[in-house]
Amino acid sequence: MTFNSQPDLAYPMTMNSVIQHIGGHRWNGVPVLNYKEEGTHFKAISRQILFEGGPKLAAELRYFEIEPGGHSTLERHDHIHSVMVIRGRGQCLVGTTVYDITGNDLISVPTMTWHQFRATTDEPLGFICLVNIERDRPERPDADSAANLQALPVVGDFIRL
Amino acid sequence: MTFNSQPDLAYPMTMNSVIQHIGGHRWNGVPVLNYKEEGTHFKAISRQILFEGGPKLAAELRYFEIEPGGHSTLERHDHIHSVMVIRGRGQCLVGTTVYDITGNDLISVPTMTWHQFRATTDEPLGFICLVNIERDRPERPDADSAANLQALPVVGDFIRL
Numbered sequence: 341m342t343f344n345s346q347p348d349l350a351y352p353m354t355m356n357s358v359i360q361h362i363g364g365h366r367w368n369g370v371p372v373l374n375y376k377e378e379g380t381h382f383k384a385i386s387r388q389i390l391f392e393g394g395p396k397l398a399a400e401l402r403y404f405e406i407e408p409g410g411h412s413t414l415e416r417h418d419h420i421h422s423v424m425v426i427r428g429r430g431q432c433l434v435g436t437t438v439y440d441i442t443g444n445d446l447i448s449v450p451t452m453t454w455h456q457f458r459a460t461t462d463e464p465l466g467f468i469c470l471v472n473i474e475r476d477r478p479e480r481p482d483a484d485s486a487a488n489l490q491a492l493p494v495v496g497d498f499i500r501l
Numbered sequence: 502m503t504f505n506s507q508p509d510l511a512y513p514m515t516m517n518s519v520i521q522h523i524g525g526h527r528w529n530g531v532p533v534l535n536y537k538e539e540g541t542h543f544k545a546i547s548r549q550i551l552f553e554g555g556p557k558l559a560a561e562l563r564y565f566e567i568e569p570g571g572h573s574t575l576e577r578h579d580h581i582h583s584v585m586v587i588r589g590r591g592q593c594l595v596g597t598t599v600y601d602i603t604g605n606d607l608i609s610v611p612t613m614t615w616h617q618f619r620a621t622t623d624e625p626l627g628f629i630c631l632v633n634i635e636r637d638r639p640e641r642p643d644a645d646s647a648a649n650l651q652a653l654p655v656v657g658d659f660i661r662l
Contacts, residue, residue: 357595361605391583391631396612398633399560401583422552422562424629426587426605434518444522444587451557468585470552470631472559 359390365405365427365466375404376413381480381501384410384459393473400473405466406430406459411500414456414489419475421449423457427466430459431498438498441465454481454489456499520551526566526588526627536565537574542641542662545571545620554634561634566627567591567620572661575617575650580636582610584618588627591620592659597650599659602626615642615650617660 360368367388375385384407393400405427406412414433423432429442433456434449441447447467449455459465481489481501490496521529528549536546545568554561566588567573575594584593590603594617595610602608608628610616620626642650642662651657 357598357609357611358593358600358602359607359609361603361607365605367605367607390585390607391609396579396581396633397560397583397631399558399631401585401631418557420557422558424551424562432519437518439519441519442522444526444528446520446522446528446551448518448520448552450518470558470560470562472557 365403379413382411382413383500384408385412390468398473399470402469402471403466404457404469405464406457407464408459409461411458412456413478413480414454414499414501415478415480416452416454417476417478418451419472420451421447421455422470423447423449423467425465425467428459428463430457430465432457433495433498436492436495438494454485458498458500526564540574543572543574544661545569546573551629559634560631563630563632564627565618565630566625567618568625569620570622572619573617574639574641575615575660575662576639576641577613577615578637578639579612580633581612582608582616583631584608584610584628586626586628589620589624591618591626593618594656594659597653597656599655615646619659619661 359370362368370388373387375382375387386405388403389400390403391401425441425443425445432439432441432447435453486501489499520531523529531549534548536543536548547566549564550561551564552562586602586604586606593600593602593608596614647662650660
C-alpha cells in the first residue's frame with residue numbers, strides 16, 4: 341500500500357519516519373534495555389537502540405546511559421567504537437590513557453584496545469555509540485592483562501574488573 | 502612504536518582517541534566544510550565529518566548545521582539516512598510528510614524517498630547524520646517529480662528546489 345498514486349512519491353507508509361524524543365533521553369517507542377544479559381563487571385548502565393541498521397545501513401547507533409558512579413565493562417574487541425557524549429560527564433579509559441569526557445566530545449576506540457566508561461558520581465553519563473552490525477564478541481581481560489593494567493599509574497585506580 | 506612494552510596493552514599512539522568539543526558545535530581539529538561543492542538548491546548549510554569510518558566501520562557520521570532560514574537539497578537516493586537533531590529545531594520533509602523536529606528527535610529517511618531539511622527562522626538546526634561509506638549519488642527531482650511534489654498540500658509550500 342502506498343500513500344500516493346504517483347509512483348514517484350510512493351514509499352512504505354507503515355514506517356514512521358520520525359521518532360520523537362520524549363524527554364530525559366527517552367524516545368517514543370524505543371525500549372530501555374539491559375546493557376548486557378548478566379555479569380558483575382558492569383554497574384548501573386542501560387541501552388537503547390536508536391537506529392538498527394539493515395540492508396542499506398551496515399552500522400547501528402545505540403544510546404548508553406550510565407548512572408552516577410556506574411561503569412561499563414572493561415573489554416576489547418576487533419570492531420571499533422565511535423562515541424559521542426550527549427549527556428553529563430565522566431571518564432573513559434582508551435588503551436592506557438584515562439580521559440575526562442563531557443558533552444559533545446568524540447571518542448574513538450581503536451581495534452583490540454582496552455576501554456571502559458564511567459560516569460561521575462553526581463550525574464549520569466549518556467553517550468551514543470556507533471558500531472558495525474557485524475561485529476565480534478568483546479573479550480574481557482584475563483589475569484595477566486588485568487595485572488598489567490592494574491600496574492599502570494592512573495589506569496590501575498580507574499578500572500573496575 | 503608502542504607506548505608500552507607489554508604487547509597486550511599496545512595500540513597505535515599516533516591516534517588521539519578523544520576529540521574535544523570546543524563549544525558551539527565545533528570540534529578540535531575538525532574542519533567546517535562546504536555542504537556541497539556548488540549549487541543553488543541548498544542554502545546556508547555546513548558539514549563536519551565526526552567519524553570517517555574505514556576498514557572496521559562501514560558507516561560515517563557527519564554533523565550538518567543549517568543557519569536560520571536555510572535548507573538542505575531536496576533529493577533522494579538508494580542509501581538511507583539516520584538522523585538525530587542535536588541543536589535547535591526546524592522541519593523536514595520525508596516522503597510526502599513534513600515533520601516538526603527538535604532536540605534529540607530521530608529521523609529515518611528510507612531508500613529512494615524525497616527529503617529536505619530546513620531550519621526555523623530564528624535559530625540554527627544542527628543534526629548528526631549516519632550513512633554507509635559506500636553510497637550512491639543523490640538525485641534531484643526532474644520537472645515531473647517537482648510538479649508532483651509542488652501539487653501536494655503542505656509539501657508544496659515547504660519545498661525549495
